[in-house]
Amino acid sequence: MAQLENFDLAHLSAVELFTPKFEESLWFFRDLLAMREIARIGDSAYLRCWDEYEAYSIKLTASTTNGVGRTLYRATSPEALERRVAAIEASGFGHGWRDPEVGVGRSYEFEDPDGHLMSIYYDTERYIADDLDRPALKNQASAFPGRGVNVRRIDHINYLTSDVNASGAFWRDVMKTRETERVKLDNDDYGAWWFRFHQKSYDVVYSADWTGNRGRFHHLAFAPDTREDILKAADIFLENGIFIEYGPYKHAINQTFFLYVWEPGGNRIELANAGARLVLDPDSPVVEWSEAERAKGQAWGMKTVPTFHTHGTPYVENQEQIDQDAINGVRH
Template identity: 40%
Template sequence: MTEPLYELAHLGHAELLTPVYDRSLAFFTEVYGLDLVHESGGSAYLRAWGDHDLTTLKLTAADRAGLGHVAWRAVSPQALTRRVAALEERGVEGEWIDGDFGHGKAYSFIAPSGQRMELYFETEKYRAPAGKASYLPNQPQSSVARGVGAARIDHINVLANDVPGTREVMCEALGFKLREHLIPPGQPEVGAWLSLMNKAHDLAITREPVPGVTGRLHHLAYAVENREDVLRAADIFCELGVEIEFGPAKHSRTQGFFLYVLEPGGNRIEVFSGGFHIFAPDWEPVTWTTEGQGRSTAWGLEVPASFHSHATPVLP
């Protein structure tokens, strides 16, 4: 058994690009329920009420939707240095950048799947101002929320032409652990679900449907506290005229309860709850050949065609 690495802590933040900045910002603040903490240079920096870091989402005006970058926080400055060295040993070269609002210097690189990623350690903690503090001292902010009330950033799903090749680099260089993967009979691996600590997944890698295309985003997910919050989100989306693409339902893999919509810029956003936790250090990855007992999801809800075809940037 290869000794597991625990040198990256969690998904730190993501940057989403949008061609309709004002409408996307209104969605994330008024509908999804994030707080705006800073705005400058054509970007807004947002957070969910349960995020301990100052910001977990950067929303940037751009010509088209997509993922600007996704960032992973190391457990220490020393761990950051070691993971950068491991990437470079495998030929994944990047550069150090000064950082951005809310976090310090970061190592920026292009993952084998084509998405820009960052590794960093230094981050600014959120300090709740008057009127936003929780009565519970172990919570970063009051949980009294508006809209969906997204609680914290949870995971991201990126597309890759070579799923096993991408996950091998993420696992061997950065310490991600393979928890589950999907290998249909007679086909190559089409999906892998990886985590850094004990969640079912922090990162999902699924096969890009268009050969030769790289760097696209499937979805970004924030978690809510429980299944009832996902059902409440469905009502909120319907009341506010946001079309639901998929769900509410339960995933077979990860066992999470889910709901997907497209924000105004076109990026797919998930409301997620649950998912199993892994405490065994010698977890054996689960190999799926199809959905459980032939069901499209855990309880049989069919997957819409758009879920397999739509990603951002949208191809011409």
């Protein structure tokens, strides 16, 4: 087998989320997930998971709608950044360089084939804990919150796309990430595609948007420490009136233990124990699933809930009816 190229992307760094219910969404992330607000600029709050080495994990922005804004990715070196920028520019999806902003240095902005906005950078600001969250152990970024869900880090992002084939090919060929698993439909198109940056089983996912729209968002995942933390989170969400859509359960694909909820602004949030499966084989083959295999359900046989295929943000016209129709077995 031909030698694989080195990874040029280090990790998913931070994600902007839009919410029409800013204060309620802020309460969800700050009080229930136990994230810390580190800055407030204009209509945006910057919040961090407790063991992220960088300044923040999400930028929560008040908006008339919901959905995802710009996603930040860090390169593994200045040279890796230049390589990916050259490839992005050659692809025709580049927007150009941006000045330094909160937590990061100069970045290159681009979009994927479906119109999702992104930036890649290398220079970063490492978080320095203050007296309020200085850790007892010097090898963690800040103190363990000891409340709520205690999300440790951002884990992965799942975009909806009108064309999984095109979006997936962009991440494979332009961003040079590696495929781990994918779903091949009976018509030979892909229904979903998973990509990894290093040894974690996946960092970026694309799923087909059943509405046919472009640029929508499926979910953002955060990682607590254990499966037991996810079980406890279900009780926390139950007590606080957060809608639990799906789980706790175990995915067949990549074997992630999961819990999906809708935060007050309508965005789907996952708690995921994705690091349980590592890909150590440098020549690991892509695992491909058929429609028939996926129809069997998740790892222990539970069927995928209908709204998992229809609910996305920003909402489309009649989003509630589309979700309800999915529950009733009607596909638009």
